[in-house]
Amino acid sequence: MTSQLWHSFAVGAAVAVTLPLMSGCDSGDPASQPTSGSSGPITVEVNQSRDQYGQHAILLQLTNTTDSPLTVTGARLRSPLFEDDITWEPSEGSLELPPRQPKSLPAALPAAACETHQATTEINASISYSAPGEDPVEENASASDPFGVLPRNAGELCIASEAAAVATMVLDPALEVDADGRTAVVRLVITPATPGGTGQNLTIESIDETTLLAQSPTDPWPTNTTVGTAPQELPLTIRPARCDPHAVAEDKVGTLLPLRVAIGDRKGVLKIAASNDLRGRIYDFVTAACAGQRA
Structure with a gap:
């Protein structure tokens, strides 16, 4: 976010x-x-x-x-x-x-x-x-x-429900850290709910950065990705969005990845949460990458 x-x-x-x-x-x-x-x-x-x-x-x-x-x-x-x-x-x-x-x-x-x-x-x-x-x-x-606090939350819940009927989207628990330790790759795994069938159209229009994670200027995150009837993976190159001493210690939503999606006539934000294992790996990566920048 x-x-x-x-x-x-x-x-x-x-x-x-x-x-x-x-x-x-x-x-x-x-x-x-x-x-x-x-x-x-x-x-x-x-x-x-x-x-x-x-x-x-x-x-x-x-x-x-x-x-x-x-x-x-x-x-x-x-x-x-x-x-x-x-x-x-x-x-x-x-x-x-x-x-x-x-x-x-x-x-x-x-x-x-x-x-x-x-x-x-x-x-x-x-x-x-x-x-x-x-x-x-x-x-x-x-x-x-x-x-509009309640309409915003209701809209996000409806987006999540409609998206789940089209495909399951999760973050792979593995994290591929680059050799220099400055960037890493996390994969968004997309599994259609009805492989080979036809259903409602879903498009990932863009992916927002979060309070903890940013995209790499040389390898930006994909836009306007159509979720089809075949499984797919989106590799996302990440880097620390902040390196202040409290970046990891105070994190609440930094590993909650906001996808801006369109499903039929509805548009909104779909939040994909990192698993506990992936969240720990991301925290370790951000800590090490920030330490390398300060060295």
Whole structure:
């Protein structure tokens, strides 16, 4: 992933909602009747750090805006872009939110609703909590997504699902390091789902560099590669994208290779993750190559 692409993830962080302290009148299914937003005790934001990006997960950031602790027993987001709710439940039954402090909670993304074309991207939020000395309540509110965090993730999940129906794409666990140690070759192995058959067209339009790996100026990565009905391998010559002391130690997504693909009328990013073995070999290669540059 390029630094520019990651910057878009960092700044495109979030969905924010405000949940009122007291429940309104019950007029049916609370999940389908979101209340709107007067100022309330808990705000909820959806963010996605580098850790979550490679795991199809997000962070729900809950902030207690009151001067007293609140006890939270669950949080849920509902979006037509996903087949199920995005949920978080505390592992120990409840979570205390200290006054005026946020807490970030990981939540896995469910399968995207790829077959339905939603007319709206409205997001409903629900949170269960209790204030000191009061009964638990569950509040609902409409949420907004000004930076398109959920549509972006849903789009990537749909791309991954559609690509898997055409071919399996993995990175070979072997790494071929050049004699001078400055570059190496990793191979993208493509296996059609139906060898010799006909299916949906898939084109790898380009491959993005990552925070850790860059292409060689003398041996650039391929573009506009058509995935056909026969197995193929794409050799990718790599070099370190950065050699600062923390390049490997702080890496989160540097071995997650982003392919820009087109499948039918859909275009998007397909992320190919290195296996644990390959990730270790890449880290060793980057460490040695950077040490050679400093020598």
